[in-house]
Amino acid sequence: MDNTPLLIMKGITKSFPGVKALQDVELTLLAGEVHFLLGENGAGKSTLMKILSGVYHKDAGETWINGELVEISSPRKASAYGIGIIHQEMNLVPELTVWENIYLGRELTDLFGFLKAETMKDQTTILLSKLGSDIDPAATVSSLSIGEQQMVEIAKALSYETKILIMDEPTAALTERETQKLFQIVRQLATSGVGIIYISHRMEELFALSNRVTVLRDGTYVGTVETKEITFNDLIKMMVGRDMTTRFPKEVAEFGAEVLRVEGLGRQGELENISFSVRSGEIVGMAGLMGSGRTEVGRAIFGADPIEKGTIFLDGQKCTINSPADAIRVGIGLITEDRKHQGLVLGMSVGENISLASLAQFCANGFINDDQEEEMIAGNIEKLKVRTPGATQLVKNLSGGNQQKVVIAKWLATCPKVLIMDEPTRGVDVGAKAEIYHIMNMLTSAGVGILMISSELPEILGMSDRVLVMHRGKLVAEMPVNEATQETIMSYAAGGES
Structure with a gap:
């Protein structure tokens, strides 16, 4: 050279x-x-x-x-x-x-x-x-x-x-x-x-x-x-500036009852007969190549895209989800893969973004209880260690990792039973990734079921309890994480067999 x-x-x-x-x-x-x-x-x-x-x-x-x-x-x-x-x-x-x-x-x-x-x-x-x-x-x-x-x-x-x-x-x-x-x-x-x-x-x-x-x-x-x-x-x-004991600080939570079950989910040309479940306290990782239908599954469950076939059960009860508002009402949250365009309103403050999906909790007779809203916002900023000068700071001025924490805080405020996390650490640094993984541990220990969609196979293997693999709109594999390898996942994702 x-x-x-x-x-x-x-x-x-x-x-x-x-x-x-x-x-x-x-x-x-x-x-x-x-x-x-x-x-x-x-x-x-x-x-x-x-x-x-x-x-x-x-x-x-x-x-x-x-x-x-x-x-x-x-x-x-x-x-x-x-x-x-x-x-x-x-x-x-x-x-x-x-x-x-x-x-x-x-x-x-x-x-x-x-x-x-x-x-x-x-x-x-x-x-x-x-x-x-x-x-x-x-x-x-x-x-x-x-x-x-x-x-x-x-x-x-x-x-x-x-x-x-x-x-x-x-x-x-x-x-x-x-x-x-x-x-x-x-x-x-x-x-x-x-x-x-x-x-x-x-x-x-x-x-x-x-x-x-x-x-x-x-x-x-x-x-x-x-x-x-x-x-x-x-x-x-x-x-x-400090040692990190492990890259993927996964903690094993105690699994509870099934919180989400999807049966025969389908939409012509995009999704075909998708069926799986998520238990309380479990992180189910969903892998697949770009265009495999990973994101489409999350958006369909959340009501952001229409479903032509299939049934969704929450806590064993069949539910009809035609819109994100329906999903929020039954306890489902979605962290989108594109936080800047779909997860945040960049021209609004940190606090306004955090309370955006849960304002109904603080409303009575058409008025918002400002004290309750501010208490919730402050609590989530502290709990998730969002680095910001204050709740009034514009969210666009935060780093990528802190913006992602604000998105997570928004869904924490809704007290979800199921949280769909699409590319939860995309574009954030290693330190912020570790903090987000700790937040995921905190959620599962509280009984939240997580569907984690990720293109990073080390993340899938490091943070999941069970792994699903998508290929061309179909769910082609399901395995416990201790039986999964990068090679196995990539083989299924590319349309082959293990």
């Missing part, structure tokens, strides 16, 4: 009103390496990358690219220095074609100002073929899978002759197969000399891909280490 530093950032400091986001942070990136940037939510990773990509201006510090002291004053300037960024949220125009997206804002024209469409299509084909992709340049982006859109994002970044590529949670919405394809491309890019800064909360990716790791904590630089010389527990200690 060429050890010439592509990038040196040192003494980087950045403040916002009332907050010191970064203090004397440093980062060195070598040519041809995959360098993980690690830290809890709010550690300063995104701020540092926004400074590198020209979105934010630093207050102090120096940036060197290929040995030259530079000032990155805008995203355009960052591109000129060979810096590309692939955001967690796709930055493409769905209605435009692949080639139109790649050349958006810098279209090639002839002497008369006419677009050189064929040239741009050909160049797009070449870019994609370098990534081992045969995506049609004339296809509209909206017709592509998430993995294919990710490929277009990478091709777009490389079209700028990128030498420093920032990848922010690139696998968050990818299937297992798409993730493995992305890994191949990341390694291929590194071999060609591109330096990659990779941000992810998935520790498996860190050990599978990275050469070195830089850790930030509370806006400060903790250290840079060789991946091969560090253990999982050592990295966690660097991140959170």
Whole structure:
């Protein structure tokens, strides 16, 4: 590997009103390496990358690219220095074609100002073929899978002759197969000399891909280490400043009676004859590839999507659920996989979000009892250790982990018998994940039954009592967790047999 530093950032400091986001942070990136940037939510990773990509201006510090002291004053300037960024949220125009997206804002024209469409299509084909992709340049982006859109994002970044590529949670919405394809491309890019800064909360990716790791904590630089010389527990200690005794702190709760039973659940083209049960105090993990129907099962039980066939029983009693309001009334809650768009109202406060699903408890004669509502909100903030200046803080200003705790608090306030948790730890750091797992233990010890839908197999195996596997809208396997392995689950999820 060429050890010439592509990038040196040192003494980087950045403040916002009332907050010191970064203090004397440093980062060195070598040519041809995959360098993980690690830290809890709010550690300063995104701020540092926004400074590198020209979105934010630093207050102090120096940036060197290929040995030259530079000032990155805008995203355009960052591109000129060979810096590309692939955001967690796709930055493409769905209605435009692949080639139109790649050349958006810098279209090639002839002497008369006419677009050189064929040239741009050909160049797009070449870019994609370098990534081992045969995506049609004339296809509209909206017709592509998430993995294919990710490929277009990478091709777009490389079209700028990128030498420093920032990848922010690139696998968050990818299937297992798409993730493995992305890994191949990341390694291929590194071999060609591109330096990659990779941000992810998935520790498996860190050990599978990275050469070195830089850790930030509370806006400060903790250290840079060789991946091969560090253990999982050592990295966690660097991140959170303390030892974590176990990654999955699962406690065995005493199972009670069956709280949820689903029989023959179906909807044409999406779900077929789904039947399973959840007992009081039990965590039932539901695995499956993207598009397998995992999320659809949760939404159907909660009344967010219609059911054409099947029956739902709660505490042994048949119940009719035609809407989320019906589900809440009988004691079912749903933590959606997309907290920002479906789980929270970002423009409202922490307190308003927490009481959103349970306001009826505090109403009498059309008036809300403010004292009772505030007492409940304060109690849940304390119980779930939500880090917030107060209940009036806008929820959009919290870290991802604390936003997720607010979503959980909202459903705790309804006193659920069954809680459906769809991707409960997506996009939150390791420390916050452990706290959410402790909350799940607290719920099951209180007798709540949990249906946990997750794409992270270590989480399924680490926190479930029983495992269900979905494939193309069907429930294809059910097993005790002590009989399940990642290989067994993936075999069923891919349509095979154990």
